[in-house]
Amino acid sequence: MLTNQHIALSVQQWVNTFVVDLNLCPFAKRELAKDRVRFVVSDANNEEALLLHLHAELERLENNSDIETTLLIHPLILNDFDAYNQFLDNADGLLQEMQLDGVFQIASFHPAYQFGGTDIDDAENYTNRSPYPMLHILREASLDAVLATTEHTDQIPVRNIALMNEMGAARLKQMLSACADERPKA
Numbered sequence: 001m002l003t004n005q006h007i008a009l010s011v012q013q014w015v016n017t018f019v020v021d022l023n024l025c026p027f028a029k030r031e032l033a034k035d036r037v038r039f040v041v042s043d044a045n046n047e048e049a050l051l052l053h054l055h056a057e058l059e060r061l062e063n064n065s066d067i068e069t070t071l072l073i074h075p076l077i078l079n080d081f082d083a084y085n086q087f088l089d090n091a092d093g094l095l096q097e098m099q100l101d102g103v104f105q106i107a108s109f110h111p112a113y114q115f116g117g118t119d120i121d122d123a124e125n126y127t128n129r130s131p132y133p134m135l136h137i138l139r140e141a142s143l144d145a146v147l148a149t150t151e152h153t154d155q156i157p158v159r160n161i162a163l164m165n166e167m168g169a170a171r172l173k174q175m176l177s178a179c180a181d182e183r184p185k186a
Contacts, residue, residue, distance in 0.1 A: 002075070004041040010131045011039055011073055014179040024127060024160050027146050036068035045076045047087060051094055054135060058100055061137060068142060071109075075132045081112040084133050091135060105143070107136040111176075123164040126172040127157070131180035 015037070020029045031037050040057060044050035057070050078084040088108055095101045109130035114120055147153050164172060 007041045007075055008039045010180050014131050017179055031068045038067050038070040040072050042074040044074055050074050050077055070137045072135045073132050078133045081110050084110050105138050109134050121169050123169040124161040126164050127160045
């Protein structure tokens with residue numbers, strides 16, 4: 001049985017290995033170093049419970065500027081990518097209901113992430129593949145500030161896809177698996 005600590009450590013390992021070390025998001029390292037990234041494992045086992053947890057995390061971010069971003073990890077629900085993808089509409093609907101659309105946005109990561117128009121085994125899908133399904137809550141103002149001071153941000157996805165294709169799906173699958181297999185250190 002995996003503990004929440006193990007799951008959170010696996011995701012932290014993934015963030016370090018994929019997001020930071022491969023520079024998929026050039027802005028993540030700074031926030032990790034400042035300890036402003038919140039890793040939360042949800043025990044939700046249905047969509048309603050997950051929406052309630054998402055609601056609570058949105059309120060926490062709204063009321064605590066010391067937290068830059070939250071990764072809401074939900075290993076017990078939405079393991080099927082199609083169901084997860086459909087749930088994203090509910091998550092965006094919650095943002096609108098809470099009048100937080102434009103304040104926060106939700107990025108999506110999933111172990112079986114697949115971009116439209118790609119094959120399931122295409123390497124480029126690994127830009128959004130993670131050890132567990134999760135919702136990444138981002139502050140819009142922070143994104144806007146970073147984008148305004150960084151050149152060629154439109155090239156980040158292009159560079160990431162090229163890197164994933166260069167590395168190859170087999171290697172990326174192995175790297176992702178190693179993150180999920182990461183065990184807590186005693």
